Amino acid sequence: MIIDPQKVSGKKSSNYPQQFQALVAGRIKKKLGNVVGLKNFGVNLVTLEPGSSSALRHWHTKQDEFIYILSGEATLVTNAGEQILQAGMAAGFPAGEENGHHLLNRSDADVVYLEIGDRTSEDTVDYPDDDLIAKDKDGVWIFTHRDGRFYNS
Numbered sequence: 762m763i764i765d766p767q768k769v770s771g772k773k774s775s776n777y778p779q780q781f782q783a784l785v786a787g788r789i790k791k792k793l794g795n796v797v798g799l800k801n802f803g804v805n806l807v808t809l810e811p812g813s814s815s816a817l818r819h820w821h822t823k824q825d826e827f828i829y830i831l832s833g834e835a836t837l838v839t840n841a842g843e844q845i846l847q848a849g850m851a852a853g854f855p856a857g858e859e860n861g862h863h864l865l866n867r868s869d870a871d872v873v874y875l876e877i878g879d880r881t882s883e884d885t886v887d888y889p890d891d892d893l894i895a896k897d898k899d900g901v902w903i904f905t906h907r908d909g910r911f912y913n914s
Contacts, residue, residue: 778912787813809872815864823884833872
């Protein structure tokens with residue numbers, strides 16, 4: 762199937778618990794993989810507005826992630842520190858590596874990138890800087906505190 766990404770509507774919302782949503786309020790995702798019917802991996806065309814974050818810093822137990830910067834300048838934050846990523850640069854995050862990561866847009870222009878990840882079920886996401894754990898249960902993300910208490914949405 763062929764699509765024009767410019768005609769795919771983007772979504773600004775997040776499934777994070779309410780208290781974390783402001784951090785990604787300037788993130789617009791176009792779920793291109795869903796539009797073309799991909800089942801084994803997802804492909805998102807993401808725009809980060811100035812001042813926004815791609816996600817809370819996190820790592821996955823079972824799902825790989827890959828990002829490719831199309832335009833703009835993003836700050837990649839990992840366990841090793843910070844690095845500037847510009848158009849044409851990429852980064853990958855293998856499943857099971859406890860290397861929390863996310864992108865920040867500290868510039869005054871949008872950052873546009875491709876985000877690609879597999880859809881392995883029963884994944885767990887750890888957010889090392891926050892009191893947050895996410896678990897995939899049959900395609901639905903369940904968010905809890907580190908002690909197992911559920912967040913009120």
